[in-house]
Amino acid sequence: MLLIKNAKIYSMVAPAIEQGDILIENNKIIKIGQGIEEKKAEVLRADGLIALPGLVDAHTHIGGMNFSQPTHTDDLNEMTNNITPDLQAIYGIDPGSPDFAYAYQNGITTVAITPGSGNVVAGWAFAAKTYGKNIFEMCIKNPIALKVALGGNPKRVYGKRNQQPSTRMSIPVMIKDLLSRAKEYLEKKEQAQRENEELPAYDRELEAVIPVLKKEIPLKIHCTQFDMLTAIEIAREFGLDFTLDHAWGASEYLEEIVESGCKIVFGPIGSMKSLGEARLIDIESVVELDRRGVLVSLITDAPILSIDSLLHHAGEAVRAGCAVERVLRMITINAAEIIGVADRVGSLEVGKDADIVLFKGLPAYDTKAEVIAALIDGKIVYSA
Amino acid sequence: MLVIKNAIIHVGTGYIKKNYDILIKQGIIVKIGQDLKYNGCEVIDASNQEVFPGFIDPVSSIGCIDKTFTINDQNETAHPVTPDLKIKYAFNHSEVMFEGLHQVGITTIGASPGNTNVLGGQMAAYKTWGLNSAKMLIKEPVGVKGSVSNLVKQTYGKRDQAPQTRMGIFKVLNETLAEAQGELERGGDCADDEKKSIVKKILKQEIPLFITANKSVEIAALLNLLKQYKIRLVICGAYQADRCLESIKKMEAGVVIGELVFLTAKNYNNTDLYRLAQLQEEGIPVSITLSGESGPVGKVKYIWNAIELYKSGVASEEVLKMMTINPARMLGLEDRLGTVEVGKEADLVIYTKNPIKSYFAKVSHTIIAGKLIEQKGGDS
Known part of the structure; x- marks a missing residue:
C-alpha cells in the first residue's frame, strides 16, 4: 500500500481537496480524502504539491513515427491502399521509443495512438499507458476508434499517383461506400444468425468496421475547417459516434458541432498556417465549445509536436480565456472519456487505476509547473 | 505622441x-x-x-514559404553557393504565416534564406507590421545565411551533385572563403562579381554569417574550419551546441537556438538549454527563433520556446534578452532596437x-x- 499525504487534490470529479490524501493498494485508488491513516502503507509526502490524475493525450503517434533525422520511421501510414480499416496501430508501435519516457516524465500517463492520415480509412487506434516494455501489456483498450482522414493528406498521397482520392470530392464517396458495404454485411450476418443460415463469407475489412456501426467505438475523423461539415454529414447518415480530430477552424462551425453531438479532439497548435486547411488555428474555439457543453480534449499529435507540449497547449487554452480547472479536464477526464477509457483513468476516484501526477506549481497556469512524481498503476515510474 | x-x-x-x-x-x-x-x-x-521590447526572431523564412511548399522562395536549389541572392525579392509581407506575428509580440524578423545551401543569400530585417515590405524594411543586408546541415546533402546529394557528404559541404564552404580571402590578402584590383564581393564583406567582418548547424558534429566542424578566418559567426539551429561551448566561446559566435517543440526537436537532440544559456554570462549572445530544421512554425511556439528556457532554470530576464537585445545585436540593430x-x-x-x-x-x-x-x- 502507498499513501500520498498532504497534496492539493484536483480529482476532476469534485472540488479541489486541500491537504488531501490518496491511498493506493495494488494498482488502484482505494481511498481519497483528508486525514487518511494507514499503518501498513508506505507514505509519499506531497506537502505543497498538486495531485492530478495522470494526463491523457487523445491523439498521438508515439512509438510509431519519428520524423527527425536520421532515425526517420513511419510505421503508422500504410500508404499502399487507401482503405485499410483492418490495420491496427498497435502492431506499428515500438515501446522502446523515447517518446514514452518523455510522456510519463511530463505527467502524461495515457495516450491514444492512432494510424496516420495518409489513408482515407486508416485503421484502428488504441489506448495505452506510457510506461512499460511490451505494448500489448501497456494497452488499455484496442480498438478505441476507427481512424478516418479527410482533406489534404490522403489526397496528396494518392492524387500524385493518379489514384482516388485526388480531390476532396472522392473522400466521402469512398468512406460511405465502405460503411454501406459494412452495414449490408452486418445485416446479412445478423439475419443469417437469426435464421440459422450460412454466414456470409468472412470479410476482414468489413469486420473491422462493425464496432463503429454498433457504436461500440467512434469514427476518429482527421479534419479541419470546412471538412468538418463533410464529417458531420457522413456520421449523421450512418448514425455513428464520432470525434473531430484537429478541428482547426471550429469557431466557425460551433452550431453544427453542438447539434451533431460529436466530441472534439483539438490540436496541435503553433503549426504552419496556410490558406485552406490551416487558415485558422483557433485554440480560442475550445473555450466556447466547452461553454456550450461539447466534450473537448487537447492534443499534441506527438511526435509531430513534442508530447510534453501538452502543457503548452493547455496553457494556451487558459490564455484564450478558459478557466484552469476546465482546461485541466481537457487533458484528463475529457480525453479519457473521448477515447473510451474513463472507467480506468482520467480522474482520481476510488476504484480507478492509480495513475497520479504530483506537480509543483499549477500546470496550464504556471509555466514552470514541474512534475515531482508520476505514478502509473500505483508504481512510481518517475520522480524528479 | x-x-x-x-x-x-x-x-x-x-x-x-x-x-x-x-x-x-x-x-x-x-x-x-x-x-x-x-x-x-x-x-x-x-x-x-x-x-x-518588441520580440525579435533573427532568422526566419516566414513570408517566403507556405505550408504546402508551393512557394518555397527561400531556397534556390540550383547551386549550393548563392550569396549574391537577396531574400528581399522573395519576402511577401502578406503571406498568411507572416500575418499576426505581432499578436504574440514579435515586432522584427530577420528574413532569411533557408537551409539547403552552403551560402544561400542575403538576409533583411523587417518590422512585422506595415503597408508593404519597403515600408517595413529596417536594414538590408543584415547577414548572409548558409547551412552545413543534413538538408544540404539531401538536396544536392540525391542528384549526385556536390556536396553529397559532410566532407563535401565543408570543402565547398572552405574553397569559397579561401578564394576570397586569398584575393583580399593579395590586395590590388580584382574584378569582383556580386558573389565574391559579398563573401569578402563576410571576411572583412562587415556583415555577419549565419550558418545552420544542428548536430554537434556539424557545429564542431564549422567552428574548426572557420577558426582560420575572422568572421562574425552566428550558429543557427544549434540543438547540440551545448556540447561545443568552449569552441563557441573562442570563436565568439552567437547562437540562435532552433525551434524546440516541432518534431520533438529538443528532446531528440537532448538539448541542454540551461548549459547553452550559460554562454550569455561570457558575453556570447544567445537567441530564440521560430525556425526549426524543416522551416518556420506558428507564432505561439516563440513564447513556448522562451518558456522551455525558463523551465530549464534560466532566469526570466535572461530569457528576455534572448528575445530582444541579443537578436538585435546579431542583426546589427542594437542601436535602434532590442531595449526599452x-x-x-x-x-x-x-x-x-x-x-x-x-x-x-x-x-x-x-x-x-x-x-x-x-x-x-x-x-x-
Whole structure:
C-alpha cells in the first residue's frame, strides 16, 4: 500500500481537496480524502504539491513515427491502399521509443495512438499507458476508434499517383461506400444468425468496421475547417459516434458541432498556417465549445509536436480565456472519456487505476509547473 | 505622441523599472520616467501591466514559404553557393504565416534564406507590421545565411551533385572563403562579381554569417574550419551546441537556438538549454527563433520556446534578452532596437502578465514604430 499525504487534490470529479490524501493498494485508488491513516502503507509526502490524475493525450503517434533525422520511421501510414480499416496501430508501435519516457516524465500517463492520415480509412487506434516494455501489456483498450482522414493528406498521397482520392470530392464517396458495404454485411450476418443460415463469407475489412456501426467505438475523423461539415454529414447518415480530430477552424462551425453531438479532439497548435486547411488555428474555439457543453480534449499529435507540449497547449487554452480547472479536464477526464477509457483513468476516484501526477506549481497556469512524481498503476515510474 | 502610463518596464538589459511612464514621439522613445508631464498625447494606461521590447526572431523564412511548399522562395536549389541572392525579392509581407506575428509580440524578423545551401543569400530585417515590405524594411543586408546541415546533402546529394557528404559541404564552404580571402590578402584590383564581393564583406567582418548547424558534429566542424578566418559567426539551429561551448566561446559566435517543440526537436537532440544559456554570462549572445530544421512554425511556439528556457532554470530576464537585445545585436540593430531605452525605436509589446512566467498573460497592445497596432482576434 502507498499513501500520498498532504497534496492539493484536483480529482476532476469534485472540488479541489486541500491537504488531501490518496491511498493506493495494488494498482488502484482505494481511498481519497483528508486525514487518511494507514499503518501498513508506505507514505509519499506531497506537502505543497498538486495531485492530478495522470494526463491523457487523445491523439498521438508515439512509438510509431519519428520524423527527425536520421532515425526517420513511419510505421503508422500504410500508404499502399487507401482503405485499410483492418490495420491496427498497435502492431506499428515500438515501446522502446523515447517518446514514452518523455510522456510519463511530463505527467502524461495515457495516450491514444492512432494510424496516420495518409489513408482515407486508416485503421484502428488504441489506448495505452506510457510506461512499460511490451505494448500489448501497456494497452488499455484496442480498438478505441476507427481512424478516418479527410482533406489534404490522403489526397496528396494518392492524387500524385493518379489514384482516388485526388480531390476532396472522392473522400466521402469512398468512406460511405465502405460503411454501406459494412452495414449490408452486418445485416446479412445478423439475419443469417437469426435464421440459422450460412454466414456470409468472412470479410476482414468489413469486420473491422462493425464496432463503429454498433457504436461500440467512434469514427476518429482527421479534419479541419470546412471538412468538418463533410464529417458531420457522413456520421449523421450512418448514425455513428464520432470525434473531430484537429478541428482547426471550429469557431466557425460551433452550431453544427453542438447539434451533431460529436466530441472534439483539438490540436496541435503553433503549426504552419496556410490558406485552406490551416487558415485558422483557433485554440480560442475550445473555450466556447466547452461553454456550450461539447466534450473537448487537447492534443499534441506527438511526435509531430513534442508530447510534453501538452502543457503548452493547455496553457494556451487558459490564455484564450478558459478557466484552469476546465482546461485541466481537457487533458484528463475529457480525453479519457473521448477515447473510451474513463472507467480506468482520467480522474482520481476510488476504484480507478492509480495513475497520479504530483506537480509543483499549477500546470496550464504556471509555466514552470514541474512534475515531482508520476505514478502509473500505483508504481512510481518517475520522480524528479 | 503616445504615452504609456505607470507600467512595469522590462528594459531588456536585465533590469525592471516599476511604475514608469514611456513617452513616444515620432516613433522614438524620447523619455522614460515617473509621473511624466505630457499634453495632447494618446494615453495607454498600463497599470499592473508589463512592457517589453518588441520580440525579435533573427532568422526566419516566414513570408517566403507556405505550408504546402508551393512557394518555397527561400531556397534556390540550383547551386549550393548563392550569396549574391537577396531574400528581399522573395519576402511577401502578406503571406498568411507572416500575418499576426505581432499578436504574440514579435515586432522584427530577420528574413532569411533557408537551409539547403552552403551560402544561400542575403538576409533583411523587417518590422512585422506595415503597408508593404519597403515600408517595413529596417536594414538590408543584415547577414548572409548558409547551412552545413543534413538538408544540404539531401538536396544536392540525391542528384549526385556536390556536396553529397559532410566532407563535401565543408570543402565547398572552405574553397569559397579561401578564394576570397586569398584575393583580399593579395590586395590590388580584382574584378569582383556580386558573389565574391559579398563573401569578402563576410571576411572583412562587415556583415555577419549565419550558418545552420544542428548536430554537434556539424557545429564542431564549422567552428574548426572557420577558426582560420575572422568572421562574425552566428550558429543557427544549434540543438547540440551545448556540447561545443568552449569552441563557441573562442570563436565568439552567437547562437540562435532552433525551434524546440516541432518534431520533438529538443528532446531528440537532448538539448541542454540551461548549459547553452550559460554562454550569455561570457558575453556570447544567445537567441530564440521560430525556425526549426524543416522551416518556420506558428507564432505561439516563440513564447513556448522562451518558456522551455525558463523551465530549464534560466532566469526570466535572461530569457528576455534572448528575445530582444541579443537578436538585435546579431542583426546589427542594437542601436535602434532590442531595449526599452531613450533613443530607441518604439517597438514594444504590453502583456497583462509576464508571458515567460505565466500562461495567463495576454497581449494588450503591440506598438511598432510608435504606432499602436490593432489587435485582431487571436488565433494561434
